[in-house]
Amino acid sequence: MKPYIYSILFFLSIQISVAQTKEVILKKSYKVDENTIFELDLDNVAIVFEESFDDKIHFNYYMEFINYSDRKIKDLLGEVNVKVDRNNNNLKLGVKNSMLIGVNRKTLFSMDSLKSAIKESMIFYRNRKFLYKSKDSLLKQIRTSVGNDLQDYLFKNKKKYENEEFIKNQKKIKKTFIIKLPNYIRMNFKVLHSDITFNYDIKERVIFNSFRTRLKFKKLISRENKFQLINGFLYTEEIAGGFYKLKGVHPFRVGSISNSIIDLETSKMEVGEIKKNTSIKDFSSKVLFYNFNEDFKNFSFEGDYSKIYLYKVKKANYTMDVFGYNTVLKMDNNTTTFGDSKDKKLTKILQKKQKEHIKPSGNVAIELKNGIINLID
Amino acid sequence: MEHDIRDLFRENNDANIEIPKNHRAEFLDKLKYQHKKQNGFQRKSMFKIAASIAIILVCSVYYFYVNNQVEKTPLQIQVAAIEKEYLINIDKEWEQFIEVAEDSVLVNKYKIKMHDFDKDYQKITKELQKSPNNIYMLEALINNLQRRLELIKNIKEHIKELNQKNTSNETIYL
Numbered sequence: 302m303k304p305y306i307y308s309i310l311f312f313l314s315i316q317i318s319v320a321q322t323k324e325v326i327l328k329k330s331y332k333v334d335e336n337t338i339f340e341l342d343l344d345n346v347a348i349v350f351e352e353s354f355d356d357k358i359h360f361n362y363y364m365e366f367i368n369y370s371d372r373k374i375k376d377l378l379g380e381v382n383v384k385v386d387r388n389n390n391n392l393k394l395g396v397k398n399s400m401l402i403g404v405n406r407k408t409l410f411s412m413d414s415l416k417s418a419i420k421e422s423m424i425f426y427r428n429r430k431f432l433y434k435s436k437d438s439l440l441k442q443i444r445t446s447v448g449n450d451l452q453d454y455l456f457k458n459k460k461k462y463e464n465e466e467f468i469k470n471q472k473k474i475k476k477t478f479i480i481k482l483p484n485y486i487r488m489n490f491k492v493l494h495s496d497i498t499f500n501y502d503i504k505e506r507v508i509f510n511s512f513r514t515r516l517k518f519k520k521l522i523s524r525e526n527k528f529q530l531i532n533g534f535l536y537t538e539e540i541a542g543g544f545y546k547l548k549g550v551h552p553f554r555v556g557s558i559s560n561s562i563i564d565l566e567t568s569k570m571e572v573g574e575i576k577k578n579t580s581i582k583d584f585s586s587k588v589l590f591y592n593f594n595e596d597f598k599n600f601s602f603e604g605d606y607s608k609i610y611l612y613k614v615k616k617a618n619y620t621m622d623v624f625g626y627n628t629v630l631k632m633d634n635n636t637t638t639f640g641d642s643k644d645k646k647l648t649k650i651l652q653k654k655q656k657e658h659i660k661p662s663g664n665v666a667i668e669l670k671n672g673i674i675n676l677i678d
Numbered sequence: 679m680e681h682d683i684r685d686l687f688r689e690n691n692d693a694n695i696e697i698p699k700n701h702r703a704e705f706l707d708k709l710k711y712q713h714k715k716q717n718g719f720q721r722k723s724m725f726k727i728a729a730s731i732a733i734i735l736v737c738s739v740y741y742f743y744v745n746n747q748v749e750k751t752p753l754q755i756q757v758a759a760i761e762k763e764y765l766i767n768i769d770k771e772w773e774q775f776i777e778v779a780e781d782s783v784l785v786n787k788y789k790i791k792m793h794d795f796d797k798d799y800q801k802i803t804k805e806l807q808k809s810p811n812n813i814y815m816l817e818a819l820i821n822n823l824q825r826r827l828e829l830i831k832n833i834k835e836h837i838k839e840l841n842q843k844n845t846s847n848e849t850i851y852l
Contacts, residue, residue: 399805400805400815400818401805401808401812401814401815404814415813415816415820416756423824423828451824494818513798532798532825551825567791584787585784585833585836606784606833606836614852615852621852627840628840629839630850632850635844636839636842636844637846638840638843638845638846639845640847648847648849650849651849651850651851652850652851652852653851653852654852671781671840673836673839673840
């Protein structure tokens with residue numbers, strides 16, 4: 302009986318080893334201190350950052366190939382380029398992968414189902430009403446989101462669109478790259494078409510330049526942060542300082558924001574709560590401000606071809622001045638256009654005065670050219 | 679049967695015949711003619727060889743071209759159809775946007791945006807040629823087209839909203 306069982310086990314082990322192969326790409330640790338600068342030059346890679354508590358940066362990068370032949374695995378590994386350089390107290394990670402071997406996506410759909418899902422999601426998002434969200438509900442959305450609006454839609458409706466036969470026939474590569482590092486490390490990022498997730502609050506300054514990258518952070522605390530993002534999306538639970546230039550970032554969801562300067566262009570921004578001293582400049586974005594903090598002091602917004610949504614304005618305890626030209630105000634089911642586009646002079650469209658005997662929580666100053674402002678109760 | 683070679687010369691009358699005066703010129707003419715004939719023959723054969731090589735080359739190029747045209751997979755055909763549909767819609771939306779937009783600065787900004795999207799699209803297409811059935815790259819391609827389409831639709835609708843007629847210059851107080 303025994304040899305029989307052994308032969309079955311042996312046979313199964315061969316089957317499993319053929320079906321799934323794990324390849325370690327990088328497994329190294331480096332001692333660091335508070336003066337270490339970590340530079341990352343990334344192209345087509347998905348990385349999860351976690352906090353370490355032993356004054357070391359740990360790299361752990363591996364891939365699991367399912368249903369691939371050894372030869373194909375060898376070919377694919379040829380498309381992975383990773384190197385780590387240490388120069389004085391600078392640690393540099395360079396990753397340059399092909400798109401094929403780069404980021405992880407959940408493949409649940411055939412091309413047919415993906416096509417209909419895209420069309421239906423577009424109709425869904427076009428017809429939705431921009432309803433009020435509390436800060437907590439937006440935070441929940443940020444934490445549970447799996448990707449951009451389309452990916453969230455696909456994930457929520459996967460039973461409708463997933464195609465089992467297609468899934469069965471797909472070969473898979475599971476890519477795992479985890480970097481553990483102390484929270485005092487300063488980082489410079491240059492990123493292209495990648496997925497970056499931080500599972501801890503970043504206290505030190507981060508310089509971030511990215512193109513078509515998906516970013517998910519907890520808290521961004523430093524006032525010295527400098528972000529320049531083109532395309533992709535940005536989810537963060539809190540921004541507590543810094544300068545952020547976002548172009549085509551769709552969506553940019555932030556739980557709360559303070560002490561920051563935001564420069565937007567053709568993006569979609571949702572803010573759970575506006576806190577102290579924030580200013581935003583925009584060209585042609587859709588911006589939703591759900592709540593204002595009880596002591597936000599000042600908030601300013603300057604926009605050209607912007608579309609703004611403000612909620613519960615009448616009940617709110619802040620003062621507000623809206624100036625603009627060629628701007629549409631939508632309120633109480635009425636739509637009115639203010640100012641002439643020819644003379645391009647700003648006129649006062651709306652003023653919200655201080656409530657009697659109540660100290661205002663702050664002042665909102667809005668300047669809109671060719672804009673649309675929606676006041677929703 | 680022994681012969682004296684001198685008797686043989688004496689018997690041969692040919693040796694006494696006088697050579698005609700224009701013999702040399704005639705000889706040279708014949709030589710030239712022969713040379714020409716030979717050159718013509720060489721040219722003809724060279725031409726034949728070249729023509730054969732050309733025919734072989736054309737046939738091989740055609741053969742390799744036909745054989746290298748790998749048949750498109752059903753997935754590629756579907757993607758091509760989707761691409762075509764998107765590009766037609768993008769063009770249509772763009773035309774409508776141009777019709778309603780009066781601000782040349784706005785139009786130029788959006789032109790640049792479309793150009794940027796197109797550059798990215800070309801890069802994705804190149805990558806896609808390397809691995810035509812990769813669903814991640816197909817998704818990236820469709821995302822690019824989708825974002826372009828949405829962007830133009832949004833700005834077009836924005837301008838339409840701005841152009842509505844109910845105007846006012848009085849400040850609203852809350």
